[in-house]
Every structure is written in structure tokens, then in C-alpha cells.
Amino acid sequence: MHRKFPANLRRLVRSYPSTSRAAEALGLNRQQLNKYLNGLNMPSLATLRSIAAHFDLEPDDLLLPADRFAARWHPPMRIEGLPPRMQQAFAALLENMAQTRGALSRSCGCYQVCTPLRSNPDRIGRAYTVISQEGDLTLVKTIMYATSRGGRPGSRQPIKIDGFAQWLGGRIYITDVQNVGRPNARLRSIALFPPALPSMPFLTGLLMTTNNALTRPIYSTPIVFKRLPGRIPQKRDLAACGVFYRDDPRLDPAVMALLDAGASPR
16 A cells, blocks of 8 residues: 555545545545545556546656645645635636646647638738646737738737637637727637647637627637747747738748638548
């Protein structure tokens, strides 16, 4: 019996509202989980691997001394002080983000993001997006320039938008907001299909947004995320953002083909 395992498992289980919820999430019988927690039984290697994978850990991590395990794993974030129903809704989002962290991590990186402009279908807006993770959170940072007629990005201040990502039903859902409480508030929801093959550099999907709802209706449009090399933003990639005419040679023909096809998955 490994003496460190029960204490580490108790720390993991405390991230759930109850032992029953933890057992359900882990696919274990509650009585069996209690035996693990109390140090009466040690799980098989297959079960140990399953528990570790559920928390995005390695099996050996579960056997570390308490101080080293505490440095390796941090409990998921919680939101306190909200009305019960609202707290349950946010807790479900945070729990899902934690449980699907591994699936979301495959999409972390830097992207050029292209979408047609609803105000002028002859133009394509190209932004820069970074998907990264901090603990259990998968964060999305987008930088865009509201240039006109292919103007240089430096001609205007960049627009910066923060959001977060969820993994649901084999798709990536991004929600971000900007200027909340102001007339030009923006709320966007993006649904993305991951690539059919890991080697494919595109995430394709649909952007749904309301922008300055006092004057513009809610609309949807195709969107394509093209992965860039590396995970650190490059100045040249930021400089490539802006608004372009559809026939601009600086636009990737493969991206344009996906947009014209409605950014549907292949």
C-alpha cells in the first residue's frame, strides 16, 4: 500500500461537492472510492491511470509526497457569493473546463483569424488570437485593427478582446466580451470544429455576435483560425492584421476557400 496515495486522492476529491459526485465523475463505485480514500485498498494500475488522466496528471504524480503533489496540482477555481442557481451554472462551466483541459490544450497556440465583414462582404477582417491555459482555465486573447481599405494596422489603436473556451460535444466554444455596459458593447460566441487530422492547421466554424446592439442586429458569419508556428506572439503576425479586399494576395487562398464554403468541417 502506498502511503501517499490516500492523502493525495482526498485532495483531488475535495474539488467536488461530494464524494458521490467525485465517484460518478471518476466512473467508480462510491464504496470502492471510500476504500481508496481511507487507505484500505490500492487501485489497480489501470484504475490509477484513469484517475490520473481525469485530473490531467500522471500516475506517478498521485504517489508524490504532499508538498510536491500540492505544487503539481491545484484545485479548480470556484465562484462564491452568487445566487445558488447562478453559482451552479458558473461552477458547471469551471468544472467542464477543468475536466476537458487536455482536449482544449491541443488547440492552444497562436492563430490568424479571418472572417467576412458583415458591413461589406467584399472585405475580410484578419485578427490575431492566442489560446492559452492558466491552471484549469483556457483563455482566449484576440487583437484586431479596425482599419479600412487595407490600411496599415498602425493607423489605429488595436482592439483587444478577452474570452474563454469550453470543450463540448467535440467542438470548441469561445465566448468573449468587450466594452460591457457601453453603447458599443460586443458579445461574441464562436463555435469551432477541431481539425480532422492533427497536421491540419485550421479550426473552422461560425461566429455569432452582437456589436453595438443599439444600431446593428445580431448576425453570424463563417470564421477560420489558421494556426501559426510557435506559441509566442510575433510582431510580424500582429502587423498582418487588418481589413483586406477579398482578392488581396496577402490572404491565404486556403483560408478563403474555407470561408467561401461556409467554414464547414471537412
